[in-house]
Amino acid sequence: MDSQEIALRLREFWEAEGCPAIPSYGSIPAGGLTFDVFFGILAPDPWCACQVVSIVDPSVALYDDDPLRPIIDSCLQVTRQDPSGDLRKRFIESLRVLEIDPRDRDVRFVAHGYDLSHLAARAAGWRVLIDGIEVGSLFYVRQLGGIDLKFAPIVVEYFLRRMEFAVGIEGEKMPTERGRQIASYVLEHANPERIGSFLSLHADECEQALGGGLYYQAYDHVLASVYLLSVLTARDGLSAKEYATRTARIADLARGCARAYVEATDA
Incomplete structure (x- = not known):
């Protein structure tokens, strides 16, 4: 089985x-x-x-x-x-x-x-x-x-x-090639500063989508942000304070997606 x-x-x-x-x-x-x-x-x-x-x-x-x-x-x-x-x-x-x-x-x-x-x-x-x-x-x-x-x-x-x-x-038992490459990227090649910039860009695009009432597209940027944050964390590219700040920012975006959806379905 x-x-x-x-x-x-x-x-x-x-x-x-x-x-x-x-x-x-x-x-x-x-x-x-x-x-x-x-x-x-x-x-x-x-x-x-x-x-x-x-x-x-x-x-x-x-x-x-x-x-x-x-x-x-x-x-x-x-x-x-x-x-x-x-x-x-x-x-x-x-x-x-x-x-x-x-x-x-x-x-x-x-x-x-x-x-x-x-x-x-x-x-x-x-x-x-x-x-x-x-x-x-x-x-x-x-x-x-x-x-x-x-x-x-x-x-x-x-x-x-x-x-x-x-x-x-x-x-x-053997690692998948995709999994191995993810590990190699995170541990050896990921650029924390650049990924931090990507997080900021995803936040901006999420807000742009929410401004147009596009909560599905906005949530796409939330998921991307959650992944990038996990990469930074695994890479040891964040202080505890910065991690908390980044997490709170993503949570704000998720709140925006939830509010937009509820408002649209209640209308």
């Missing part, structure tokens, strides 16, 4: 729970949310869906050499705005479709605070470990883009590469 089969079985499980599968999204930076999720949970009506997405985090491993912490991690992300039921119990039940019997495995939910401050969000939940391997997460989003959410969603994530280990497949 490879990662594609794992994703298929989990999608079928959550579709039966009322969360339709939507087209896969390319890649997002760690700590980001896809367009569908960001704007979906800000919508006036409850929203739910499951989607495969690649999460890029250049800070997790030198040269992408740890198969359990890959720079590019394929993830099935389930978003559900349904306050009923115990989502941890549903996660346990979803493992059974992968032929994982929780009675025979050490499945743990470890409380964790999720830092989504760059999206002006508040979130908290659990990391999910199977036999000591972090295979997923569940977290509630209470606020997004500075807006208190009427239907607080829970986001369920399955890290597909790591799930292969959990189901008894060792998976690909």
